Amino acid sequence: DAGVTQSPTHLIKTRGQHVTLRCSPISGHKSVSWYQQVLGQGPQFIFQYYEEEERQRGNFPDQFSGHQFPNYSSELNVNALLLGDSALYLCASRFQGPLYGYTFGSGTRLTVV
Amino acid sequence: DQQVKQNSPSLSVQEGRISILNCDYTNSMFDYFLWYKKYPAEGPTFLISISSIKDKNEDGRFTVFLNKSAKHLSLHIVPSQPGDSAVYFCAASDGRGGGADGLTFGKGTHLIIQP
Numbered sequence: 440d441a442g443v444t445q446s447p448t449h450l451i452k453t454r455g456q457h458v459t460l461r462c463s464p465i466s467g468h469k470s471v472s473w474y475q476q477v478l479g480q481g482p483q484f485i486f487q488y489y490e491e492e493e494r495q496r497g498n499f500p501d502q503f504s505g506h507q508f509p510n511y512s513s514e515l516n517v518n519a520l521l522l523g524d525s526a527l528y529l530c531a532s533r534f535q536g537p538l539y540g541y542t543f544g545s546g547t548r549l550t551v552v
Numbered sequence: 553d554q555q556v557k558q559n560s561p562s563l564s565v566q567e568g569r570i571s572i573l574n575c576d577y578t579n580s581m582f583d584y585f586l587w588y589k590k591y592p593a594e595g596p597t598f599l600i601s602i603s604s605i606k607d608k609n610e611d612g613r614f615t616v617f618l619n620k621s622a623k624h625l626s627l628h629i630v631p632s633q634p635g636d637s638a639v640y641f642c643a644a645s646d647g648r649g650g651g652a653d654g655l656t657f658g659k660g661t662h663l664i665i666q667p
Contacts (some may be wrong), residue, residue, distance in 0.1 A: 443595070445563045470653075472654060474655075474657075480659055480660075481558075481604070481641050481643075481657030481658050481659050481660050482558075482596065482641070482655075482657045484654040484655060484656065484657075486654075487652060487653070487654050489652075492576045494652040495648070495652035495653070495654045497654060499605075525660070529595055531595070535582045536648055536653075537586075537645050537653040538584055538586075538600075538602075538603060539601070540586055540588075540598030540601055541598065541655070542598065543588075543595030543596045543597070544595050545593065545594055546595055552608070
């Protein structure tokens with residue numbers, strides 16, 4: 440059974456550009472969350488989708504937006520990239536309640552130059 | 553404002569001994585607590601969780617203890633093995649329901665198991 444898959448694995452963008460990151464959850468997992476991890480910090484919650492609706496959002500500006508498709512895959516969009524957006528972006532999915540934990544993908548390493 | 557704190561950036565333990573990783577939190581609304589392990593170039597891997605209505609949960613070599621009054625939890629690994637060397641993250645959720653259970657992570661503790 441495939442795990443959570445993210446694409447691309449690495450990406451270099453220029454300040455001001457837009458980027459779209461993609462995530463395919465484990466089959467049957469309806470809940471997908473996105474996290475940003477910068478060096479030396481823990482992952483920071485961006486937002487969570489469940490059954491195609493944004494259910495919760497962390498402290499991230501509107502520059503960050505997302506979408507969940509009917510097949511539960513998800514996109515993270517970042518507009519007007521800043522140097523500070525350079526980070527590892529992690530997608531996670533789960534099937535059951537929060538005590539069963541999320542399964543994370545290996546992430547997309549975004550570098551903004 | 554850091555709601556989940558892991559005050560030890562690193563911890564070195566001898567193989568076979570007990571590893572104890574600590575975590576403190578400030579948000580009394582947190583209902584669920586989880587521990588994740590992360591190797592370089594991989595996403596975090598779920599280890600064990602505990603609900604706020606319990607004070608202990610055990611799974612093989614891993615035990616998590618929760619002290620709600622002190623807003624403190626700890627992860628015990630016994631016995632420690634070389635493969636346990638990784639960064640460990642403590643995470644919490646306020647479990648508000650409706651598919652909204654985003655995790656708040658600590659900064660992590662780098663556990664090094666010495667042979």
